[in-house]
Structure formats: structure tokens, C-alpha cells
Amino acid sequence: MRRSLPMPDVPVAMALPRTALGLAGHRRHAWLWIGAGLSAVVIGLAVGPSADEAGIGWLSDMAVFCVGGGPVAVAVGGATLVNCRRMRRVLAAHPWxxxxxxxxxxxxxxxxxxxxxxxxxxxxxxxxxxxxxxxxxxxxxxxxxxxxxxxxxxxxxxxxxxxxxxxxxxxxxxxxxxxxxxxxxxxxxxxxxxxxxxxxxPAGDMAGHGKALDLSYAAMVEPAARRGFPGPDGASPPHAPDIRVLPPWWRVRALLEVSQLWPTAVNAAFAVAMLLTWWLLARDAEIDVPLILAALSAFNALRFGRRAVHGVPAVKALVRAARAPVPVPRRYVLLPGLDDGLVLVFFPAHGGPDDLPEAAMEVNPPGTSKHPWRGMPPQVGIADLRGWLDDGPTVVPWIEGRPLWPRHRYETVNLNDQQDREYFAALVGGASAQVR
The missing domain is CATH 2.40.50 (OB fold (Dihydrolipoamide Acetyltransferase, E2P))
Known part of the structure; x- marks a missing residue:
């Protein structure tokens, strides 16, 4: 591995104002962690003995929690300070x-x-x-x-x-x-x-970089064919439910994740279990740890429940779109995303190799959590878009009779936008999209 050395006449990273402000903010958060941890220990030691003498069980338990958790916060803050010093040395010696x-x-x-x-x-x-x-x-x-x-x-x-x-x-x-x-x-x-x-x-060079990219249909087909996906392409996922004939959408893994119902239900059930444990077993013994755990789980249930308030309607909208009767065909190129997902790039259904992309959509892999690549469709073909392009838009692509559930909505492509060009350049790569 070659060592990254500063280039001549290139300013070091610390010379960038945003970087200097970011490092100062990082150091400030480290001291906040340390201060909060020390305060928790002091409060716990001050309140704990009095709470024991007064027989206030829940306050005694909170004091024990503060004394035990305070050093953890101090350790996190100390480690963050050490990292801040390391970062300052590096940022003052190397460029971005x-x-x-x-x-x-x-x-x-x-x-x-x-x-x-x-x-x-x-x-x-x-x-x-x-x-x-x-x-x-x-x-x-x-x-x-x-x-x-x-x-x-x-x-x-x-x-x-x-x-x-x-x-x-x-x-x-x-x-x-x-x-x-x-x-x-x-x-x-x-x-x-x-x-x-x-x-x-310079900014002028950035614009020149974007204009040299070839993002035609033929240019995208080449890297799609060159990159393979792991797993048995074309094999159906086991027990894959058909949302068109199966009413309970929560049996579809991707939809259940979007809805946020599962973490909400798990945290709510744990909160109820801890509350019952405290009421039946620990209340008479004045042990309030289950009650504290119940409160924390209830807080998490509320936090995920707020997401579910928006997630469930979004899932229902996707289900309605997936069952729309009239599909709109589009040519597609399926590319690996920039994380663990996939990106469908859409082109006009009837066109030639020089057509430019008209829309794109990030979708989930079709398989299970352990085998996400099972059931992969062909990397180039025709997709049936079901839904409403003018409503949201809310669209679900179907390929060979199976849906690919979207992570984000259907978005039209503007190749005059620098961010869109850089995004597609990162997706395509290869000689056809090299900056020339």
C-alpha cells in the first residue's frame, strides 16, 4: 500500500473552514460526554444514600444507574478526545x-x-x-x-x-x-x-468532467453485463408471496421493513412483559429495574411508532400501486447501487442504443435477508411500471412477474444537473463513462 503524501502546492485539510469547524464541534461533543458522565456520577452518589434511607426504591435504582452509566459516558468522551487529537495532527499534515x-x-x-x-x-x-x-x-x-x-x-x-x-x-x-x-x-x-x-x-473543470460522460442506453448495458450479481440469478425466492392475490402485505419482508411495525411491536411487547414482571414479582420486593426497562422499551416503541405512522400509509400506497391494472412498459438496466441495494435505470420502451435515461429508482434486492440476491431478474430487459407517475410518484416495477420494491420514489433524470451526472458516473464506471 502506497503512503498518501501531501501534494505540492495543495492546502492541507485543516485549511478548509468547514473542516476546522467540524473538528471544533467534535471536540465540544467530547467534553459534553465527559461532563454528562461526571455529573451523573456526582448526582448518583449524592442521591443514592438518601434514597436508600427514605426507602424510595425507584430513586435508588436511578442513582445506581447513574453511578454505573456515568463512567461509560466519561470513557466515550475520553476516547472521542483522543480521536480529536489524532485527527488534528492528520488534518494539519495531509490534504483532502x-x-x-x-x-x-x-x-x-x-x-x-x-x-x-x-x-x-x-x-x-x-x-x-x-x-x-x-x-x-x-x-x-x-x-x-x-x-x-x-x-x-x-x-x-x-x-x-x-x-x-x-x-x-x-x-x-x-x-x-x-x-x-x-x-x-x-x-x-x-x-x-x-x-x-x-x-x-476548479469549478470549471468539474463541469467539463460531467460533459465527457457517455450515459446512453448502450453505454449502460455494457457495465451491467460486465458486473455479475452473486447467487442463482433467475431463481425464485422460496415462498415468495404474490402481493396481487395475497391480502396481508406484512408477509412481504421489504414492506414490513418499510412499515416499521415489527420494531414497534417488539419494543411494545417487551415493555408490557417488563411491566407485568414488575407488578407480579418485583413490586413487593421494591425492585424497580423491570420498571425502568419497561419505560425505556416504551420510549423506543413510541419512537418507532412515530415512524410507523408514516410507514404504514407508504406501504399501503405501494401495495395499491403494485396492483394497478394498467402497466407502463419501460426498458431498464439494472446496476448495483452504491450501498447494498440496486438501481433500475429506465429508458423509453421503443428506442435505440443512443437513448438517454429518463428516470431511475433505487430498489431492494428481491431475496431474503440471508440470501438477498436470490431471484435476481435479468440485468437488461423490459419492466412493467405499475402505479401512478403523477401521484408522488408512486410506482412499483414488475419484472418477469415479480416486483422489486422501491427504496425511494421514481425520479426523473436531469443530465444537466451536476449531481445527477456524478451519480450515474459512479453507477456506470468503466471505460464508457470514464472522464476524458
Missing amino acids: TACAAVGIPPGLGSPRVVLRHPASGDLILLTVSTVAPRYHLANPDPGGVLWWCGDPRTGGVLAQPGGEGLLWARRTRTARTRRSDVQAAEQQGLMDRPSPVQPQT
Whole structure:
């Protein structure tokens, strides 16, 4: 792996005002964690003995929780401060480099990313060190780009384009994980993507980059055929329900995830179970831990329930669209998305190889959670769009008698927009979309 060295006459990352402000805000949040943790410990030690003497069980339990949780908050704040010092050293010594990127879903561990250095073509495999609420910052932007500053061997800083939302990242340690991440990045076409515009490139050059892209139907068919999806293409997912004849939509995994009903129900059931446990077993013994757990679960149930208030109507709208009687045919090209999803790019049904895309839609893979690629349709063909293009628009594409459930709505393409061009360039990659 080559070392990322500052280029001559290129300003270091800290010279960017957004980066300096982002680092200051990160340091401020670290001190907030430390202050909150120390305050919790002091309050717990001050209130706990008095609550025990007065026989106030719930207040005593809260004091124990503060004394136990306070050091955890202090540890999080201390680790964040250490990362701030590391980031400051790196940002003062290296420039920002815009890299094509692939995010690896975190699962049970920290999120990981794979970057491709624009100059050398080396792959940089990194594991992000941050708390769960900031995991989303490790996802590449819609153009599949992250900014990188540092040395791949000793660690560095990741950020969204613009230099904000700073994350400390280190080299992914185990060889097995690195091999798996490289394979995932190759499957998502990281090696075929064009190099993104660098932060130091003048705006005029950026416009010139976008005009050199060939985004015709023929240019998109080539990378779609070149990239294969894992799994038995064309094989039907086991027990796949047909939404046209099966009324209960909650049996469809993708729709159940969109509705947010499952996490709402699980948290509500756990809250009720803890409340019953406290009422039947712990109330007389003045043990209030189940009551605290019930309150936390009820809070989560309310949080997911607010999402379900919007998610359930959205699912019902998708079901109505999927059952619409009159489909609208469109040619499509199916490409790997910039994360773990898919992107359908639509073209006029009757046209030639020089047609430009008229719309795009991000969709979920058709398989199960363990085998998401099962039931993959052909990568090029005709899709029947069912729904209403002028209502939302709410559209569900059907291919070979099976729906691909959308993650986002049907969006028309504006190739005069720089963000749209960069997004499609990241999707297509390869020689046909190289910046010339």
C-alpha cells in the first residue's frame, strides 16, 4: 500500500473552514460526554444514600444507574478526545483526497469502508471508530464518494464531501475481513468507477468532467453485463408471496421493513412483559429495574411508532400501486447501487442504443435477508411500471412477474444537473463513462 503524501502546492485539510469547524464541534461533543458522565456520577452518589434511607426504591435504582452509566459516558468522551487529537495532527499534515467509496454494512461491529485512491488505484480498507448514532456518516454520498485524509497504515480521517462530519478510521485488521471487504467492493463495481473530482479542482473543470460522460442506453448495458450479481440469478425466492392475490402485505419482508411495525411491536411487547414482571414479582420486593426497562422499551416503541405512522400509509400506497391494472412498459438496466441495494435505470420502451435515461429508482434486492440476491431478474430487459407517475410518484416495477420494491420514489433524470451526472458516473464506471 502506497503512503498518501501531501501534494505540492495543495492546502492541507485543516485549511478548509468547514473542516476546522467540524473538528471544533467534535471536540465540544467530547467534553459534553465527559461532563454528562461526571455529573451523573456526582448526582448518583449524592442521591443514592438518601434514597436508600427514605426507602424510595425507584430513586435508588436511578442513582445506581447513574453511578454505573456515568463512567461509560466519561470513557466515550475520553476516547472521542483522543480521536480529536489524532485527527488534528492528520488534518494539519495531509490534504483532502476525494475517493470512490463503498460502505460495508456494520452488522454487529463498527462500519467499514473501502476506498479507491484516485491517483494510484490502490484500495484503502478502513474500519471507522465512532459511536452508533454517527454510523451513517460512514456511508458514501449519492455519488459514491468519501473524502480521505491520512495514511492507510496508521489511520486517518473520513468525511462526507465538503469536509464535514469527521470520522477517525484505522486500517481493517484481520486478513479475512479485508478479503471479504475487497470482494464486496469489487461486486459493487468500485474498480470500474471513474475518479471523482478532487476538492482542489476548479469549478470549471468539474463541469467539463460531467460533459465527457457517455450515459446512453448502450453505454449502460455494457457495465451491467460486465458486473455479475452473486447467487442463482433467475431463481425464485422460496415462498415468495404474490402481493396481487395475497391480502396481508406484512408477509412481504421489504414492506414490513418499510412499515416499521415489527420494531414497534417488539419494543411494545417487551415493555408490557417488563411491566407485568414488575407488578407480579418485583413490586413487593421494591425492585424497580423491570420498571425502568419497561419505560425505556416504551420510549423506543413510541419512537418507532412515530415512524410507523408514516410507514404504514407508504406501504399501503405501494401495495395499491403494485396492483394497478394498467402497466407502463419501460426498458431498464439494472446496476448495483452504491450501498447494498440496486438501481433500475429506465429508458423509453421503443428506442435505440443512443437513448438517454429518463428516470431511475433505487430498489431492494428481491431475496431474503440471508440470501438477498436470490431471484435476481435479468440485468437488461423490459419492466412493467405499475402505479401512478403523477401521484408522488408512486410506482412499483414488475419484472418477469415479480416486483422489486422501491427504496425511494421514481425520479426523473436531469443530465444537466451536476449531481445527477456524478451519480450515474459512479453507477456506470468503466471505460464508457470514464472522464476524458
